[in-house]
């Protein structure tokens with residue numbers, strides 16, 4: 001099915017200057033970027049986005065990392081976009097990520113793991129709405 005998913009290029013990957021390289025992975029896999037912007041998250045924005053992890057031991061480190069520099073946030077559209085993006089990213093822990101995935105190529109650790117992608121269509125809808133208004137998402141007309 002035609003789906004949308006939400007993606008973040010995290011501060012470590014932005015610092016490595018691989019935004020374009022990562023966008024190329026999305027486009028080469030048939031995903032279209034239908035919304036995109038650079039943001040430097042506030043503590044409140046990061047805490048709100050990751051609220052489901054607020055009781056986890058890594059929450060403080062996660063919020064600190066995600067506010068350490070700018071990120072790129074984007075909406076990707078395509079057939080099975082949620083699963084396809086997760087395949088492009090590889091496992092959360094780069095030590096477990098398959099060769100050729102974003103995490104294998106660009107991530108240093110499970111904490112600084114280059115990218116985020118929604119885990120299901122329902123979370124994608126929530127995460128897209130957290131960062132983008134309906135008008136900011138631009139499906140292709142040609």
Ligand code: CMP
Nearest residue numbers: 053058062092110111112113115116117
């Ligand atoms: P992300 O998909 O952005 O969602 C939450 C993030 O927490 C995750 O990627 C990891 O970067 C980070 N994290 C750190 N430790 C863990 C862990 N043990 N399990 C899951 N996520 C973790």
